[in-house]
Amino acid sequence: MTETTYTVTGMTCEHCVNAVSEEVGQIEGVESVSVDLPTGLVTVVSLRELRDEDVRAAVDEAGYQVA
Structure with missing residues (x-):
C-alpha cells in the first residue's frame, strides 16, 4: 500500500469534497480517498x-487543481 497526499485548491464545500473523492477514487488501484476541506489536503x-x-487529471476533471 502507498499513501500520498496532495494539496488541492478551489474546494469550498462538501460538494467539492465529494466531486474530488469520486474522480480520484476511479483511478485504478485507489483503495481510499480522504479529503480535509479546511486545509485542501x-x-x-x-x-x-x-x-x-x-x-x-482526475482532480482537473472534478473542476479543481492540484497545487
Missing part, C-alpha cells in the same frame, strides 16, 4: 504508487 491510499499526472 487530499490523501490517497492505493495498491501501488500512482502517477501524479493521473491524479492531476
Whole structure:
C-alpha cells in the first residue's frame, strides 16, 4: 500500500469534497480517498504508487487543481 497526499485548491464545500473523492477514487488501484476541506489536503491510499499526472487529471476533471 502507498499513501500520498496532495494539496488541492478551489474546494469550498462538501460538494467539492465529494466531486474530488469520486474522480480520484476511479483511478485504478485507489483503495481510499480522504479529503480535509479546511486545509485542501487530499490523501490517497492505493495498491501501488500512482502517477501524479493521473491524479492531476482526475482532480482537473472534478473542476479543481492540484497545487
